[in-house]
Amino acid sequence: MSDLNSAMTERYHNSFLKEVEANVEEGEWVKMCMQCGVCAGSCPLGNAWEHTPQKLFMMIRAGKREAVLSSDAMWMCTSCYNCIARCPRGLPITHIMHGLAHYAKRLGLVPKNQPTAQFSQIFWDNLMKKGRVNELKLGLAIYFKDGFGQGIKNALANKQLGQNMMKAKRMNAMEFFGGHSIKDTGGLQKMIKKAQEIEDAKIQGNS
Amino acid sequence: MAKKEVSYYPGCSSQTGASSSNMMRATQTMCDELDIQLNEIPDWNCCGASIGYGGGGELPRLTLSARNIALSEQHNPGQEIVATCAACWLSTREAKERLHEDANMFRDANTALNEINLKLNNQTPVRHMVEVLVEDIGFEAIKAKVKKPLQGLKIASYVGCQTNRPFGIAEESFENPVYLDHLIESVGADSIPTYEKKVQCCGGALAFSEPEKSQEMIHGIIEAAYDHGADLIATPCPLCQANVEIYQDQINARFGSKFNMPVVYYSQLMSVAFGRNSKDSALDGQIIRAKSLEEIAGK
Amino acid sequence: MSDEKKFAGYICTGCGIGERLDSSQLEMIATREGKMQSCKQHEMLCSSEGVQMIRDDISSEGASHIMIAACSRRAKVEAFNFPEVAMTRANLREGVIWVRPDAPEHQETTQEMADDYIRMACAELRSLKLPHASGEQSLNKTILVVGGGITGMTAALESAAAGYPVHIVEKQGALGGQAAGYAKAIPTRSPYKEPRDTGVAEMIAAIEASGLITVHLNSTVAKTAGAPGRFNVDIATESGAVSNETFGAIIQATGFKLYDPSNLQQYGYSSSPDIVTNAELEKLVKAAAGGPVKRPSDGKEVKAVAFVQNVGQSSSEEGQLSYHSGIGDLIAIKQAMYFKDQNSDCDTTILFNNLRTPGAAGEDFYRAGQEKMITFSKAQVSEVVPGDSLEVKFQDLILDEETSMQADLVVLDVGMMPNSGPDPYAVPIVIDEKAEAASETPRAPTVTVDSILNLDYRQGTDLPHLKNGFTDSHFICFPYETRRTGIYAAGPLRRPMDMRQAQDDAAGAAMKAIQAAENAGKGMAAHPRAGDLSFPSFRMDGCTQCKRCTVECPFGAINEDEKGYPLFNESRCRRCGTCMGACPVRVISFENYSVESVNQQIKNVEVPEEFDEKPRILVLACENDAYPALDQAGMNGVEINPWARVIPVRCLGSVSLSWITDSLNSGYDGIVLMGCAKGDDYQCHFVRGSAMAHERMDKVGDTLSSLNLEPERVVVYEVAITDIERAPKLINDMAETVEKIGLSPFKF
């Protein structure tokens, strides 16, 4: 258990709902769900979800902390916003899914090898380095995320795709050696670091 | 028509050499024709898209967009921010609204921006290019510009998710927006009003991390277009375009289908209809060539 | 004006009538066959000029009976309002030209239709008298309210506010009813976020301050005799003293009682004092007086409370309520807020299955509860296990798992049951020769409850029920209106409802009671023929004491005298004519509606000879729903078969079997009867009229077979006012039937 995780467990021993309210993006909305199930029925990857958003909200209210945070359900969100458009109670469900995912990551509870969690982290790191996303590096990083052997396999599987993209000049192999970047990467990093500090302090304070 | 100047936020995927660079080129052509001047936000950064959440928390992500808005306010004052990428538009507009509603968050974002001597006023409207077309230019004006109507082409309008939800285009329904059909008709092609996969999710960023699940959805999107006799699919979203176009080989392998359906941006349709050549219309950027459009462009 | 009858006819040629029909022929029929002493045409009879013409004839020419051939009797009622004369109307517009195609090949049959309607209107007119009030009436403005809860107090205050004196009879020693025991009430005003004060104290103060309201506490109604305008009521106090008062009208607001969950073992109600009903919780909260709620067993502060919803409700199981009270979930939200507002850390869980939050407050109040962090769990509770900490076992219906929770106090949401008196018709009346003797006296009620009104009526001591013990009142169309004229039901006696709804209900019932008292004073009918002065008269020398009228009258208007003759109570009567339709010897009639007045219409239709191949179809249509539906059909240009002749009737219940027999005998080929919906979801404006008619018509089969006629020739339908397409179709279907089975052999 990560330190933060134990601290949080300690602090909110009895109310996971309160923990979510205080620490998860848009978490204060969870209590407003009326369990109609519209989100569950609207979710494009619904069948693949271990728990639908509706259930996740119910589980939060029922105090099922571990089950929620170590679930890979919220990592299945494609950000299609169907649920938000339809929720009769106006819950920002998509954001809560992102928020839960992020909070689980912060506490170190993400299931091992969750592909979207890994992709998401790689994407962010990629972005943090240059200020813009470098799609080729992003792609390669994903292929090699499971280690080299699997990476070759993945890359081979997508080789045709990569060649097609290069032919159409939509993926520049040169990108790998430099590629796009903003000018003020240092500034951007400084700015984000500050934002992260503020956010961390808030959550530490809550712990 | 008086020249319209906008503060342009192209987004990562539209950079030269990136997956949606062709959209950028066709957008430029379309805007030339419609007398819209695109003033790129200097040194814009990535918006974090809808997948950055794993790494970045709420405030860092909002701050990313805040930087872009602040830069726009500083360098392109008085101009609306216009994005062509659905995810860019969504993240930026979401950030603008969230920072507007939440005073603490606004304060914290400005504290972070202060590190690089930027200040967010958050007074700038954030719009999608389609809003500019539909609301400011209008279908009639677009029609009037058409030199080579796309006669006889049957085009499935695939609006996708993020151009449509949660904000969408004013007056349109989430379940069946019709502006893209109107655009298609404005350039002389036939729309498919009953195309049932119009707002189906393509998997978005999960096309990378959950390819099987996403490709199943993409398969449905393309199959329905074939069922309706579509010649091509048009979309306003770069991620939709990429996802629906580039995985067709893999989908064919997975599902035993024989898909070869061109997927283009609305801006490519418009460039061709406005009489511009294949190159200006970025038809060379297609992985699955849109031969019917090339023919019209070549005439 | 002399007593001499003078008949005047008027034919309007406006609205296309003149173009479509030969009006001089109509005029000739009116004078020659219809025996109108004069007949005038006008191109727009409803214009002030046309109306003035009629008025002049009444005042200077002494016209006492007028026949207006123009639009439907339901149109232009303001213009053609001549209360000083008897009047009939021939429906040439909606009834003829608007339902027939304007084409030369239809001209002949269309004209024949119009000719007949003139004959019918003239014939009807000749058998009408101008109705006069009986002179029996008395005006008594005092209203009796039985029950001093929220509903009763509101009814009393509303009546008093309108200037009517009121007596409240309350069984308990204080006013306030159930609500007096509540800590707070569900909010009634935006933003609907916080429970509100019950308002009971203010209402009691207002009643005490009112000079018009007399309160009888610890009292019951020992006897109610008489009729609207002259109810004679004995009020008995606990001590045994009886006082007698007279009233113009009565409002019964006896409220509800709560379902007793003792028999539902699984909830453990009898096994722990910490398992309480929602009403009992209110008392605990009141006792806490703003401090933390203490549980009954050991006085420990309640830190976790579970609300078990829908206990013994919407259930198909024996001994439970088949319906849901509707407001239990709002009550639970309110009660959970008691705990949250006192201590936001108190765990409050509402275990619901289907959360119902009706009304204006509903959704907002639900949200407010969620904002206060009340936990809502969709659950099916299987057991409450008593103990120091109570264990509530349930199936989580979202997470689909058996689970349980601990609580210091468990609150059971039990349903509302009406505080009705015994149902006089606990077993439905069967109008059947053999069963008749049995139904002579009302059956014993299935549940033994004390009478509330102790009505001295032949038809039983209390208001009839509809189902589940709730008082019969058609809650969409005629709320508060019971089956005992001048006695109105309000509040949870009619259906489960909350305080706000009960107050609205009470205000409505008060207005109805005032109207009933006033109308009774003028000798006029109450709803739905409010203002009608006619009433049934009984030609007693012909009466065979068969008692059908007494039994069939839906409103208990007729008692019996010592010899078994009907004893009519005018102001209890709604003027539906059900008694008239029931009487086998036809001795009951109204001045403006009788067996004869309809029979004359039937007879005066020209029935063509068989070889003319022009059938005649008699349509007897209830004037409340079916006739308006046919008018609407005309307005919408829906065609009606030209063989049809439509006669409006007050209620299908007023249809005399003799009309059927006579018309079959005189050569009609088919008969279509149209009344309102009957049964539990009735729309019949006279509650049981349509049902009675259906039962009576069961016997028409005998008549038909004795005449050797096909049974298909007579059909009875339930028709709603919205059946604009269907009603004409039913008539047209009969025309097809006749075509199939052939014309009646009874033509002369």
Ligand code: SF4
């Ligand atoms: S936004 Fe996420 S949670 Fe909502 S419907 Fe789409 S995939 Fe499901």
Ligand code: SF4
């Ligand atoms: S749609 Fe909204 S209210 Fe309904 S279950 Fe989902 S989150 Fe809850």
Ligand code: SF4
């Ligand atoms: S409304 Fe009636 S009375 Fe008036 S002109 Fe028309 S048919 Fe005649």
Ligand code: SF4
């Ligand atoms: S349709 Fe009949 S029952 Fe319904 S409101 Fe109208 S009159 Fe009443």
Ligand code: SF4
């Ligand atoms: S049946 Fe109708 S008309 Fe006859 S007494 Fe009863 S209420 Fe009056």
Ligand code: SF4
């Ligand atoms: S129904 Fe007729 S005959 Fe029978 S009791 Fe009544 S009045 Fe007399």
